[in-house]
Amino acid sequence: MSEDAPPFQTQDHDSLTIPLLSHQQRSINSTSQVAIVGANVCPIESLDYEYWMAFLVFSLSNLALTLFAAIITAFISPAAAGSGIPEVKAYLNGVDAPGILSIRTLIVKIVGSIAAVSSSLLVGKAGPMVHTGSCIAALFGQGGSRRYGLTWKWLRFFKNDRDRRDLVTCGSAAGIAAAFRAPVGGVLWRSSLLWRAFFTTAVVAIVLRALIDVCLSGKCGLFGKGGLIMFDVYSANVSYHLADVPPVLALGVIGGILGSFYNFLLVKVLKVYNLINEKGIFYKIFIACTISIFTSCLLFGLPWLVSCQSCPSDASEDCPTIGRSGNYKKFQCPSGHYNDLASLIFNTNDDAIRNLFSKNTDTEFQLSTMLIFFVTCFILSIFSYGIVAPAGLFVPVIVTGASYGRFIGMLIGSWGNLSHGLYAVLGAASFLGGSMRMTVSLCVIILELTNNLLLLPLIMVVLLVSKTVADAFNGNVYDLIMKVKGFPYLETHAEPYMRQLTVADVVSGPLQLCHGIEKVGNIVHILKTTMHHGFPVIDESPHSESPVLYGLILRAHLIALLKKKAFLCTPVQLGADAFRHFSSDDFAKKGLGNVDKIEDIELTDEEMDMFLDLHPFTNASPYTVVETMSLAKALILFREVGLRHLLVIPKISSILFSLLLTNHIIQMPDAVTAESTSGGHIDKA
Amino acid sequence: MSEDAPPFQTQDHDSLTIPLLSHQQRSINSTSQVAIVGANVCPIESLDYEYWMAFLVFSLSNLALTLFAAIITAFISPAAAGSGIPEVKAYLNGVDAPGILSIRTLIVKIVGSIAAVSSSLLVGKAGPMVHTGSCIAALFGQGGSRRYGLTWKWLRFFKNDRDRRDLVTCGSAAGIAAAFRAPVGGVLWRSSLLWRAFFTTAVVAIVLRALIDVCLSGKCGLFGKGGLIMFDVYSANVSYHLADVPPVLALGVIGGILGSFYNFLLVKVLKVYNLINEKGIFYKIFIACTISIFTSCLLFGLPWLVSCQSCPSDASEDCPTIGRSGNYKKFQCPSGHYNDLASLIFNTNDDAIRNLFSKNTDTEFQLSTMLIFFVTCFILSIFSYGIVAPAGLFVPVIVTGASYGRFIGMLIGSWGNLSHGLYAVLGAASFLGGSMRMTVSLCVIILELTNNLLLLPLIMVVLLVSKTVADAFNGNVYDLIMKVKGFPYLETHAEPYMRQLTVADVVSGPLQLCHGIEKVGNIVHILKTTMHHGFPVIDESPHSESPVLYGLILRAHLIALLKKKAFLCTPVQLGADAFRHFSSDDFAKKGLGNVDKIEDIELTDEEMDMFLDLHPFTNASPYTVVETMSLAKALILFREVGLRHLLVIPKISSILFSLLLTNHIIQMPDAVTAESTSGGHIDKA
Incomplete structure (x- = not known):
């Protein structure tokens, strides 16, 4: 031997x-x-x-x-x-x-x-x-x-x-x-x-x-x-x-x-x-x-x-x-x-x-x-x-x-x-x-x-x-x-108890929203206070008549934006030249384990008061499910499509209500507790 | 030989x-x-x-x-x-x-x-x-x-x-x-x-x-x-x-x-x-x-x-x-x-x-x-x-x-x-x-x-x-x-042209809606005039404050309901005893190729004026995507989760707008032209 x-x-x-x-x-x-x-x-x-x-x-x-x-x-x-x-x-x-x-x-x-x-x-x-x-x-x-x-x-x-x-x-x-x-x-x-x-x-x-x-x-x-x-x-x-x-x-x-x-x-x-x-x-x-x-x-x-x-x-x-x-x-x-x-x-x-x-x-x-x-x-x-x-x-x-x-x-x-x-x-x-x-x-x-x-x-x-x-x-x-x-692992098949739960039961809080055009200071605050890897982006007046879910933006992309410091002095929407300052390399996935951290980015008070237009960098068609969907059903979606983030939306029962509760980031119970590590992905086994 | x-x-x-x-x-x-x-x-x-x-x-x-x-x-x-x-x-x-x-x-x-x-x-x-x-x-x-x-x-x-x-x-x-x-x-x-x-x-x-x-x-x-x-x-x-x-x-x-x-x-x-x-x-x-x-x-x-x-x-x-x-x-x-x-x-x-x-x-x-x-x-x-x-x-x-x-x-x-x-x-x-x-x-x-x-x-x-x-x-x-x-076949992989299209480009019309509590005559009309296999169910006042997407109901289930003739005289919502008249057999999938047809169900004029509460029979958490999603992305969802129906919703930009445009049934280009045949399913290959 x-x-x-x-x-x-x-x-x-x-x-x-x-x-x-x-x-x-x-x-x-x-x-x-x-x-x-x-x-x-x-x-x-x-x-x-x-x-x-x-x-x-x-x-x-x-x-x-x-x-x-x-x-x-x-x-x-x-x-x-x-x-x-x-x-x-x-x-x-x-x-x-x-x-x-x-x-x-x-x-x-x-x-x-x-x-x-x-x-x-x-x-x-x-x-x-x-x-x-x-x-x-x-x-x-x-x-x-x-x-x-x-x-x-x-x-x-x-x-x-x-x-x-x-x-x-x-x-x-x-x-x-x-x-x-x-x-x-x-x-x-x-x-x-x-x-x-x-x-x-x-x-x-x-x-x-x-x-x-x-x-x-x-x-x-x-x-x-x-x-x-x-x-x-x-x-x-x-x-x-x-x-x-x-x-x-x-x-x-x-x-x-x-x-x-x-x-x-x-x-x-x-x-x-x-x-x-x-x-x-x-x-x-x-x-x-x-x-x-x-x-x-x-x-x-x-x-x-x-x-x-x-x-x-x-x-x-x-x-x-x-x-x-x-x-x-x-x-x-x-x-x-x-x-x-x-x-x-x-x-x-x-x-x-x-x-x-x-x-x-x-x-x-x-x-x-x-x-x-x-x-x-x-x-x-x-x-x-x-x-x-x-x-x-x-x-x-x-x-x-x-x-x-x-x-x-x-x-x-x-x-x-x-x-x-x-x-x-x-x-x-x-x-x-x-x-x-x-x-x-x-x-x-x-x-x-x-x-x-x-x-x-x-x-x-x-x-x-x-x-x-x-x-x-x-x-x-x-x-x-x-x-x-201690590696989190998403099961292939839904456990029986998951049929009794709805996705609303497992969404992770606190909910953090970005606005379509957001103050740099707010973005830094959000990134520092939560470890989430994705954030819903909301459009509110005056950019739209009523609050609307615009899409989902990734933490990695927000950090890339902050690093470039291409900020706006006033909250105006950018046109087609939004990508002028960026190359595809800026948003490319980094080597394994090498992630830019929000703590490493130094911003002046002046910059903190400036604005960023997130629209061009947002995934405008994220996957969404209603909050009453059973957890087992959402799990299948999560596994089969290989999702990292799933937006949970309430029934569109009234405007006022949807204003307040529009989105939560859902994290599957065992799936993405790896929030402390860098971005990964769910494999469809 | x-x-x-x-x-x-x-x-x-x-x-x-x-x-x-x-x-x-x-x-x-x-x-x-x-x-x-x-x-x-x-x-x-x-x-x-x-x-x-x-x-x-x-x-x-x-x-x-x-x-x-x-x-x-x-x-x-x-x-x-x-x-x-x-x-x-x-x-x-x-x-x-x-x-x-x-x-x-x-x-x-x-x-x-x-x-x-x-x-x-x-x-x-x-x-x-x-x-x-x-x-x-x-x-x-x-x-x-x-x-x-x-x-x-x-x-x-x-x-x-x-x-x-x-x-x-x-x-x-x-x-x-x-x-x-x-x-x-x-x-x-x-x-x-x-x-x-x-x-x-x-x-x-x-x-x-x-x-x-x-x-x-x-x-x-x-x-x-x-x-x-x-x-x-x-x-x-x-x-x-x-x-x-x-x-x-x-x-x-x-x-x-x-x-x-x-x-x-x-x-x-x-x-x-x-x-x-x-x-x-x-x-x-x-x-x-x-x-x-x-x-x-x-x-x-x-x-x-x-x-x-x-x-x-x-x-x-x-x-x-x-x-x-x-x-x-x-x-x-x-x-x-x-x-x-x-x-x-x-x-x-x-x-x-x-x-x-x-x-x-x-x-x-x-x-x-x-x-x-x-x-x-x-x-x-x-x-x-x-x-x-x-x-x-x-x-x-x-x-x-x-x-x-x-x-x-x-x-x-x-x-x-x-x-x-x-x-x-x-x-x-x-x-x-x-x-x-x-x-x-x-x-x-x-x-x-x-x-x-x-x-x-x-x-x-x-x-x-x-x-x-x-x-x-x-x-x-x-x-x-x-x-x-002539069998329709959904490709495993998205074709390049699909990246240029959004799901809104391929939804099949005309859109037919059911209300949560619907007149029997309307249901018969909808079933007779379209060959769709699923219909969105909408709740409107007085049952809810504003129009809300309640879910998706299948043609087969509507027909099963009509066959039972357990109609309501007035438009009231049913309680927990909604299933009283039904056994699980009524909604069980029939043998291959044997589908009840709407033409075979005979209803009197009196019955046509009665009502059905669809809520208990509706899938209240259907899969939905926004109309701006690229067709390629929706195709992946369709294949991987094995969907038959996918609801396309507009951006929730304003209430008035969402009232009118709430839902379309999407049918993938080649996928479900088999509407003339009975219910099937998409396999995840």
């Missing part, structure tokens, strides 16, 4: 001429430098000193790597900690928290993720890759980073929220596609923008394929071997029958319960971590180091508990091995024997998953080994997630699920017809379904990982059952993490 | 013990009864009389089957003609044309589709299966057919448009899943409702798998052999390199051009057919018979043009054959030789596709054969579509594309590394992309058909290129057919 270098399989031309089955059942594993040390390179046996030295080197190198990842994360970019998927999801839902998609985060995420995965922590790389893809997309969208002088003029086409969000959606799709080599799965993880995301992931697939082609010549070291399918262990026909359905259903039910329990524990641990983390940056790093040492002890200590297995006589590779690759790790066993738990632990996660998924390894593992491995993974993945380092959830969940599935498969034993490896695949599916709940995209990702469509009906059943069961307990893991992190 | 019985492969347990490659390169074909006749059962050679007799039997049986399909379609349910996908798409977009999803259509579609596919016409079965799935879903949704006394009380949970539409979406997904055994492709063909559609297609996958399991015992005749993957000819590793990309790109470009040209011709032919069909039902049947005879002549005549090939010495099956199955058809050839065009023609479409896709058949076909087959398929599929019989487009397009791709592959020959079969797969993808334009779902469907994810990058490239190229010329084939059929 060390460096997570992609474990490639040979995929040369010879493979066409030899039978597939013998070729693909067992893949060639590659284990990292660290694992070599742990696996005891020097073949002197039963020498306690050797083992203690090995443990020391193992745990110290793990600790050093973890420390490095934790320090760069904590000091340079705390936003890079964790999976990144909740942050990306939050961004796509309108929360534009500072630093989420900055260039610092990008660099820390890449470097830190490599260090964290290499340090034997049970953390994944898929989430960080999604975050990386999103960061790159966001940087492209804002034309580079102005702070570091890295800007490209020709990239600055994406001046508004919607275009940037679409770009980030495609970037995150590219991340999924690259992490799992699953282009279609990448398209599906956000179901919007099908066509553009498809284009993005197609490019990813082609680049991946081209790199694989280049590396086939053997110039890429560890990366030199491998194909497009990560766990290609089921090319053969799989047969299953009606009698196999009950155990599969049971797998789904238990997976759903385990998955929701996993989510529950993960959130509890995260909350505890949050409490400790609040005490200071060194507490954060302390937790990371503690978890690293704890992990090293577990990984090095547990293999001593299991009994040695004698090597099979027909083993297709060396048994036992002490090198960097090989599925039969010797560890402390006498010659002619191997330690099956060590074989799982001192391998990359990907190789461990491949071994668990393989179909002809039914006799390789013991029941007790499987149970120990499952419990270890379950615990480690929960405690490893919250530390201050980039840490994905996908791979840990797949490892845990695969070991759980294989354990169940071994329990069922000869009663069923399915191989233990198939149970592992289904176990991984059920645990993923129970924890992440994304049925369609997960289904496609699992298919793209294992490359066997014959498994499709079983995988669909398992995902359906586990998602349904888990939904009865709690939400999906990313939404729960978002809640813990 | 005859009966389209699913051509199954053996998938027994032995397959695990023999090398995959030799097992799967060539599948076992099965040809239908009709083809036996055509292929000359009696092995007497060069006997002209025999061939004439064979041709007679062949063409007469084809004619009989076509005639049967045409007659039941023309006389029982004309709505069952064609693919059905445009109709389903139209329904999901709010066009509730009579008979589209009725029980008559269902039966005619099933029986007629079997007859049409069996009659050697080049028509597909995927479209009819989608239509069938949608019909079944719609019948479930309305609780059976009241007309035929087949109703189930416990099924009548779907009383409103939205629920029924969702059910039909799932039904159509089930149809795609069943037609291609592609459950994930089925989910994706409409990207809404991911989770529910996933559930539906999962059930389809399980049922399919269970039926395959049952049939493995050999009790199902022709259906007894086969697996979940239809064209499983690429289980082996496929290798391709950078040098293979240019021909693949060329394939995409040509496929895009061909696909859009195909769409263009198809629409022209459809328009000509429409002109002839208008003359009467016998003209329709006459066209069908003509096409059938034309098809028979082509199919039986063309094989005479190609030269006989000598049988390969290492053929894995009998060569030549004259039976119902076999890839080397003898036709007119001397012994030891086979006719390669006859081998493609006198097979099922599925077997022809499988042969074209197969990788080790590079020497089996001649270049001239491929060209003839491609041109024949191109022409036949265009002329076969418009006849008055159920006829899908998918299979013809795949066959045409596969033969085009293989032809290109043979032209490129030894310059490329890819096998001719792979070119056929990519050719089918490019032609599908150029004609149907559904990138993501097509990609998944092709993957699920061929079961090789290694092809994914190539398929994605081809689809992207061909769709992009074809989009430059015209729209996708289903939208074009919808336009020819």
Whole structure:
């Protein structure tokens, strides 16, 4: 469980001429430098000193790597900690928290993720890759980073929220596609923008394929071997029958319960971590180091508990091995024997998953080994997630699920017809379904990982059952993490209680109005006293016969106007030359997290008494709803059209009344409490 | 090219013990009864009389089957003609044309589709299966057919448009899943409702798998052999390199051009057919018979043009054959030789596709054969579509594309590394992309058909290129057919011209208002003089101080109120007991195409002078926009929220003004010209 270098399989031309089955059942594993040390390179046996030295080197190198990842994360970019998927999801839902998609985060995420995965922590790389893809997309969208002088003029086409969000959606799709080599799965993880995301992931697939082609010549070291399918262990026909359905259903039910329990524990641990983390940056790093040492002890200590297995006589590779690759790790066993738990632990996660998924390894593992491995993974993945380092959830969940599935498969034993490896695949599916709940995209990702469509009906059943069961307990893991992190999140579907409320019940006060031609001082007052991001603009006499709602103006635009100081001495309406002083750049969306603040604008008393004509800068056709509309109905409008602001108007029952009550800004209960952060947008999921 | 019985492969347990490659390169074909006749059962050679007799039997049986399909379609349910996908798409977009999803259509579609596919016409079965799935879903949704006394009380949970539409979406997904055994492709063909559609297609996958399991015992005749993957000819590793990309790109470009040209011709032919069909039902049947005879002549005549090939010495099956199955058809050839065009023609479409896709058949076909087959398929599929019989487009397009791709592959020959079969797969993808334009779902469907994810990058490239190229010329084939059929269709994306218009420019007049408490006579007058489906309700003094927009009432609800005749003698407002006379059934959505008409309601003069209080039955919070909103923006609202009606209000500039101009009903330019049909709904695609 060390460096997570992609474990490639040979995929040369010879493979066409030899039978597939013998070729693909067992893949060639590659284990990292660290694992070599742990696996005891020097073949002197039963020498306690050797083992203690090995443990020391193992745990110290793990600790050093973890420390490095934790320090760069904590000091340079705390936003890079964790999976990144909740942050990306939050961004796509309108929360534009500072630093989420900055260039610092990008660099820390890449470097830190490599260090964290290499340090034997049970953390994944898929989430960080999604975050990386999103960061790159966001940087492209804002034309580079102005702070570091890295800007490209020709990239600055994406001046508004919607275009940037679409770009980030495609970037995150590219991340999924690259992490799992699953282009279609990448398209599906956000179901919007099908066509553009498809284009993005197609490019990813082609680049991946081209790199694989280049590396086939053997110039890429560890990366030199491998194909497009990560766990290609089921090319053969799989047969299953009606009698196999009950155990599969049971797998789904238990997976759903385990998955929701996993989510529950993960959130509890995260909350505890949050409490400790609040005490200071060194507490954060302390937790990371503690978890690293704890992990090293577990990984090095547990293999001593299991009994040695004698090597099979027909083993297709060396048994036992002490090198960097090989599925039969010797560890402390006498010659002619191997330690099956060590074989799982001192391998990359990907190789461990491949071994668990393989179909002809039914006799390789013991029941007790499987149970120990499952419990270890379950615990480690929960405690490893919250530390201050980039840490994905996908791979840990797949490892845990695969070991759980294989354990169940071994329990069922000869009663069923399915191989233990198939149970592992289904176990991984059920645990993923129970924890992440994304049925369609997960289904496609699992298919793209294992490359066997014959498994499709079983995988669909398992995902359906586990998602349904888990939904009865709690939400999906990313939404729960978002809640813990305090990101507001607008639900896709209206909750039942929303049908009982009207929009008038949830409008946020106090109502602040601008007039069509407003005194600068009033605008400054409004901006300073409220944090709203949009304000209704009202026309009153003498500019119109009676008060009329003219439209909605954004805070960002008001600030841009104040910054330009193109004020009027008298309250007169501007003509067509209103934009004379402005270029489109003035109103362009700023880089993420960089917002001009009203406090930074200095105005003289004289200027405060001058006027601004807001008409040319106002959105004259904002979306409006009547105050009696049910909250559920307004929520649909908010989500589907991707609104940030919704004006609530009263019934036009009489003039006098409408004068006073004309407009409120509505803020959905959980939606735009992100008023403290800069402008974002609601995604239509 | 005859009966389209699913051509199954053996998938027994032995397959695990023999090398995959030799097992799967060539599948076992099965040809239908009709083809036996055509292929000359009696092995007497060069006997002209025999061939004439064979041709007679062949063409007469084809004619009989076509005639049967045409007659039941023309006389029982004309709505069952064609693919059905445009109709389903139209329904999901709010066009509730009579008979589209009725029980008559269902039966005619099933029986007629079997007859049409069996009659050697080049028509597909995927479209009819989608239509069938949608019909079944719609019948479930309305609780059976009241007309035929087949109703189930416990099924009548779907009383409103939205629920029924969702059910039909799932039904159509089930149809795609069943037609291609592609459950994930089925989910994706409409990207809404991911989770529910996933559930539906999962059930389809399980049922399919269970039926395959049952049939493995050999009790199902022709259906007894086969697996979940239809064209499983690429289980082996496929290798391709950078040098293979240019021909693949060329394939995409040509496929895009061909696909859009195909769409263009198809629409022209459809328009000509429409002109002839208008003359009467016998003209329709006459066209069908003509096409059938034309098809028979082509199919039986063309094989005479190609030269006989000598049988390969290492053929894995009998060569030549004259039976119902076999890839080397003898036709007119001397012994030891086979006719390669006859081998493609006198097979099922599925077997022809499988042969074209197969990788080790590079020497089996001649270049001239491929060209003839491609041109024949191109022409036949265009002329076969418009006849008055159920006829899908998918299979013809795949066959045409596969033969085009293989032809290109043979032209490129030894310059490329890819096998001719792979070119056929990519050719089918490019032609599908150029004609149907559904990138993501097509990609998944092709993957699920061929079961090789290694092809994914190539398929994605081809689809992207061909769709992009074809989009430059015209729209996708289903939208074009919808336009020819006169179904209104609301575009997903706003056209550039819409940005120049405001909603005020497109509101439909004349404006008809109801008052909160309205005279029955006025309501009848309004309903009789306009075809609008919704009317704004205004409150005026004395019920309110000044005129106020109260809400929107639907035509269907007004008619339900008139039918109940629970009128008031004086204009007073009703209290909470307004619903006393009504059950929820009165306002439930009727079966498709069954709408109560205002003309059917008879009212006395006395009743005409009575009053109705509309308040309890009015939607008091309709969606409204200001008249200055750009049409593009309103279109987004219309599509995303799935609206049927949108109220356009003027700026509330003064009371007097707002009194007069309060509301118009807006109808989007192309959207709801289906006012003549009953209520439908806009789908958010």
